[in-house]
Amino acid sequence: QVQLVQSGAEVKKPGASVKVSCEASGFTFTTYAMHWVRQAPGQGLEWMGWINAGNGNTKYSQKFQGRVTVTRDTSANTAYMELSSLTSEDTAVFYCARQFYYGSGGYWYFDLWGRGTLVTVSS
Amino acid sequence: DIQMTQSPSSLSASVGDRVTITCRASQSISRYLNWYQQKPGKAPKLLIYSASSLQSGVPSRFSGSGSGTDFTLTISSLQPEDFATYYCQQTYSAPPITFGQGTRLEIK
Numbered sequence: 001q002v003q004l005v006q007s008g009a010e011v012k013k014p015g016a017s018v019k020v021s022c023e024a025s026g027f028t029f030t031t032y033a034m035h036w037v038r039q040a041p042g043q044g045l046e047w048m049g050w051i052n053a054g055n056g057n058t059k060y061s062q063k064f065q066g067r068v069t070v071t072r073d074t075s076a077n078t079a080y081m082e083l084s085s086l087t088s089e090d091t092a093v094f095y096c097a098r099q100f101y102y103g104s105g106g107y108w109y110f111d112l113w114g115r116g117t118l119v120t121v122s123s
Numbered sequence: 124d125i126q127m128t129q130s131p132s133s134l135s136a137s138v139g140d141r142v143t144i145t146c147r148a149s150q151s152i153s154r155y156l157n158w159y160q161q162k163p164g165k166a167p168k169l170l171i172y173s174a175s176s177l178q179s180g181v182p183s184r185f186s187g188s189g190s191g192t193d194f195t196l197t198i199s200s201l202q203p204e205d206f207a208t209y210y211c212q213q214t215y216s217a218p219p220i221t222f223g224q225g226t227r228l229e230i231k
Contacts, residue, residue: 035220045159045167045210047220061219062124095166107173108214109157113166 002026004096004114011120017084020117022096029077030054033099035110036070036081040092050099051079086121093118125149125216129209129223135231140201144226146194146211155215158187158196161225162207170209171196206230 007021022034035050049060051070058070069082079096094117097110126149136142146156154174159167169178171187174194184199198205211223 044225045161045212045222047218047222049218059218063219097166102172107155109169109172109212110159110167111169111178113168116166 002112004098004112006094006096006114006117009118009120011122012086014087014121014123016086016121017082018086018119019080019082020094020096020119022079022081022114024053024077024079024098027098029072030074034070034072034079035097035099036068036079037095037097038090038092039095039116040089043092048081048083048094053079083119086119088121090119091121124219125152125213125221127211127213127221127223129211129226131226132224133227133229135229136201137231138201138203142198142201142228144196144209144228146189146196146223148192148194148213148215151191152213152215154190155213156187156189156194157212157214158185159210159212160205160207161210167210201228203230 005023010018012018030053033050033052036048038046048064049070051058051072053072067084072079096114098112099108100111101108128147130145156174158171160170161167170181170185174189175187186197188195209226
């Protein structure tokens with residue numbers, strides 16, 4: 001079954017770090033890029049960064065640069081997102097999503113999403 | 124960064140209504156525009172890609188149009204399951220990938 005399975009909810013204290021996992025199954029993990037998207041309660045979608053699961057190259061949003069690290073373990077078909085220096089404003093659901101390319105014009109979209117991981121930051 | 128602005132931010136409509144949501148980019152993005160639907164507590168779901176291509180399995184009452192800076196998502200006849208929040212997304216210039224702020228579609 002083609003799916004992305006994310007790790008469970010986390011509660012963290014301000015200043016701590018959190019690492020969320022996203023395990024891929026049913027497809028060849030290393031032929032895709034994996035993205036991370038944050039959604040604060042009642043708010044919209046905010047892109048954080050991505051990793052090329054094949055070569056490990058990453059790109060990040062300037063907003064999270066320096067605080068976010070996206071990695072992958074090809075032996076486990078898993079992508080990870082670590083966010084450091086957490087504040088209450090990081091309380092959110094974090095989604096991983098698969099990037100799907102089509103055609104010859106560089107078009108792509110998110111065709112597969114994980115169910116999301118709720119991270120609560122509270123003292 | 125390319126800014127994406129959706130209008131309206133919220134919308135009340137009735138089952139059977141025709142609804143249009145607009146997304147405007149701060150600069151031309153050709154047709155690098157996708158639409159997603161999100162229901163409460165769920166991950167977003169792709170509806171439309173490349174501005175007007177219907178994702179497999181999505182009902183034909185959904186359609187998209189536009190290019191350059193102005194795009195629309197139209198639902199031709201609202202069904203009860205369509206009440207959700209809708210987001211546009213540009214992939215023309217990344218990073219960063221940017222989303223519109225969302226349009227919440229509510230039952231009148």
